[in-house]
Amino acid sequence: MSPPTSTAAPSSAPTTPQPTSTRLCAHCKLSRPKIQRAKTRDRLCVPCFLHIFELEIHQTITSTNLFQRGDHIAIGASGGKDSTVLAAVLKTLNDRYDYGIKFTLLSIDEGIKGYRDDSLETVKRNAVQYEMPLVIVSYRELYGWTMDEVVQQIGKKGNCTVCGVFRRQALDRGAERLGVSHVVTGHNADDMAETVLMNLLRGDLPRLHRCTAILTASSSSPVRRSKPLKYAYEKEIVLYAHHRKLDYFSTECLYSPEAFRGSARALIKSLERVRPSAILDVVRSGESFVAMVPPEISGVAPSQPNTTATPVVLPPPPPPQQADDDPNAHCGGESGGEMAAFEKQLRENEEATHRETEVKLPQIRKKQKMKQTLMNCRKCGYMSSQELCKACVILEDLNKHRAKLGVQVELDEVEEEAKEGVRRKMEALELRKSVETDTGTDAKE
Amino acid sequence: MATPLVASSTSTIPSSTATTGQIKVEFSGGLELLFANQRSVTLPLPLPTTTSTSTLATPPTVGDLVTYLVNTAMVDPRKELFVVDGAVRPGILVLINEADWELEGEEEYQLCDGDTVLFVSTLHGG
Ligand SMILES: [Zn+2]
Ligand SMILES: [Zn+2]
Numbered sequence: 001m002s003p004p005t006s007t008a009a010p011s012s013a014p015t016t017p018q019p020t021s022t023r024l025c026a027h028c029k030l031s032r033p034k035i036q037r038a039k040t041r042d043r044l045c046v047p048c049f050l051h052i053f054e055l056e057i058h059q060t061i062t063s064t065n066l067f068q069r070g071d072h073i074a075i076g077a078s079g080g081k082d083s084t085v086l087a088a089v090l091k092t093l094n095d096r097y098d099y100g101i102k103f104t105l106l107s108i109d110e111g112i113k114g115y116r117d118d119s120l121e122t123v124k125r126n127a128v129q130y131e132m133p134l135v136i137v138s139y140r141e142l143y144g145w146t147m148d149e150v151v152q153q154i155g156k157k158g159n160c161t162v163c164g165v166f167r168r169q170a171l172d173r174g175a176e177r178l179g180v181s182h183v184v185t186g187h188n189a190d191d192m193a194e195t196v197l198m199n200l201l202r203g204d205l206p207r208l209h210r211c212t213a214i215l216t217a218s219s220s221s222p223v224r225r226s227k228p229l230k231y232a233y234e235k236e237i238v239l240y241a242h243h244r245k246l247d248y249f250s251t252e253c254l255y256s257p258e259a260f261r262g263s264a265r266a267l268i269k270s271l272e273r274v275r276p277s278a279i280l281d282v283v284r285s286g287e288s289f290v291a292m293v294p295p296e297i298s299g300v301a302p303s304q305p306n307t308t309a310t311p312v313v314l315p316p317p318p319p320p321q322q323a324d325d326d327p328n329a330h331c332g333g334e335s336g337g338e339m340a341a342f343e344k345q346l347r348e349n350e351e352a353t354h355r356e357t358e359v360k361l362p363q364i365r366k367k368q369k370m371k372q373t374l375m376n377c378r379k380c381g382y383m384s385s386q387e388l389c390k391a392c393v394i395l396e397d398l399n400k401h402r403a404k405l406g407v408q409v410e411l412d413e414v415e416e417e418a419k420e421g422v423r424r425k426m427e428a429l430e431l432r433k434s435v436e437t438d439t440g441t442d443a444k445e
Numbered sequence: 446m447a448t449p450l451v452a453s454s455t456s457t458i459p460s461s462t463a464t465t466g467q468i469k470v471e472f473s474g475g476l477e478l479l480f481a482n483q484r485s486v487t488l489p490l491p492l493p494t495t496t497s498t499s500t501l502a503t504p505p506t507v508g509d510l511v512t513y514l515v516n517t518a519m520v521d522p523r524k525e526l527f528v529v530d531g532a533v534r535p536g537i538l539v540l541i542n543e544a545d546w547e548l549e550g551e552e553e554y555q556l557c558d559g560d561t562v563l564f565v566s567t568l569h570g571g
Contacts, residue, residue, distance in 0.1 A: 033548060036548055081474070234536075234567045235538060235567055238567045239538070242473075250473070265536075266536075269534075269536040269568075
């Protein structure tokens with residue numbers, strides 16, 4: 001009944017602290033421990049840690065039937081720690097358990113000097129190290145714009161939104177070019193928890209309800225996305241990379257970060273310090289929402305089963321009575337009072353969402369949204385719920401004012417207006433709860 | 446790196462069990478950017494701290510090292526990216542001789558000659 005990782009630790013740690021002199025690896029009982037696991041507080045030696053880390057991801061993959069023999073799957077590779085660890089682990093597991101999968105690294109070149117050009121060098125080395133082909137698609141070739149140019153035009157505010165919209169489509173197009181229909185990304189448990197919190201804080205139940213799914217398929221995209229590392233702690237990903245001496249790139253995007261995500265991230269890390277299980281608890285809470293959110297509420301978002309981003313594989317949510325039995329379900333034993341408070345919260349969120357729909361999105365009426373049909377973007381042909389896809393809406397505004405680029409000496413009023421226009425459009429896009437699924441985690445693919 | 450200004454006084458403390466020698470401090474995961482792009486620095490023991498509040502009789506701890514790093518060694522003004530509320534920022538892992546510092550007593554760990562302390566950020570890029 002419990003989600004994959006809770007069953008993954010091969011041995012449960014002795015809860016009584018052992019005397020220092022006899023303290024040995026909780027798994028092999030032979031070597032000196034070097035790692036204290038975040039999830040279980042088990043103390044493990046390096047070889048046991050590496051093995052168990054891999055085994056848990058293997059169990060996540062097999063218990064959700066994520067891959068089928070003969071699949072060709074793209075790994076969204078940024079050169080950062082998460083996707084590097086993902087590629088290394090998938091390579092290891094594919095060899096060890098004979099998955100029979102062909103993996104290809106798929107990288108997006110956003111065109112950010114001093115950031116992406118360096119990290120792409122890392123990806124190129126990874127391709128050699130893991131014996132995987134590498135395909136790079138660039139914003140420049142797809143959209144005619146690099147992110148450097150976008151930022152030069154619209155400033156740093158809101159560029160993450162542009163980048164996110166562009167990246168999503170770029171990954172799809174890269175997958176299309178490769179002829180693959182499945183892209184795995186390096187999102188980890190900390191990312192999941194962050195996103196659950198953000199959606200909770202925004203009162204965005206529809207998105208909350210789907211952001212934790214391990215595999216998302218959307219009719220607005222021909223490509224399925226999955227997150228094999230969704231139960232892996234960022235701490236352990238970094239330790240795995242460190243102890244295996246993996247080659248990864250670790251510089252922050254020059255144009256980041258989104259302030260709200262940064263705050264959610266800091267909160268998650270602070271919680272982890274006090275209570276390491278908190279991260280997985282938040283992820284599990286997010287998963288529980290899938291079962292708890294009534295259809296009327298999730299229906300505020302485009303919710304036609306056939307057109308919505310549908311979580312295809314979900315760990316079965318534990319029934320409330322059994323939650324107490326699950327040692328990892330720390331929230332299982334909460335009192336009825338908290339439940340009532342939670343339900344109240346749900347209702348308030350529902351109201352908030354309705355208000356938001358009416359006040360901020362007058363042009364998209366609920367009725368229309370419920371009947372939304374998918375079409376192809378009139379400009380680029382990409383699947384879209386609107387006449388123009390999000391990327392083309394952004395591009396239209398960018399291109400309108402492109403002529404001014406490079407010759408401007410200072411920002412005149414027209415330029416300011418152009419910036420405002422793009423910004424407003426982007427804000428509208430962010431608010432538009434369209435069928436084009438956006439789990440809110442795309443910012444770091 | 447500054448020379449150990451207090452080193453001479455070490456000998457004047459009668460019960461000095463303070464370790465002398467040196468330790469290696471490493472930065473990775475993006476933290477090196479806060480330390481003038483150095484991935485590794487060697488520091489003498491006792492630590493070359495100018496405001497020695499810690500008694501020289503006891504060996505410096507990792508806590509002392511963090512204080513030294515943030516007050517003296519860190520050139521980047523954004524101290525909050527390394528230390529928050531007097532403690533290592535959440536999301537930064539500390540490894541003492543390749544082991545999680547949770548296994549070694551965290552800030553309390555007493556540094557010895559030849560130790561390697563690694564600070565690695567988990568907060569950068571995915
Ligand atoms: Zn072991
Ligand atoms: Zn389009």
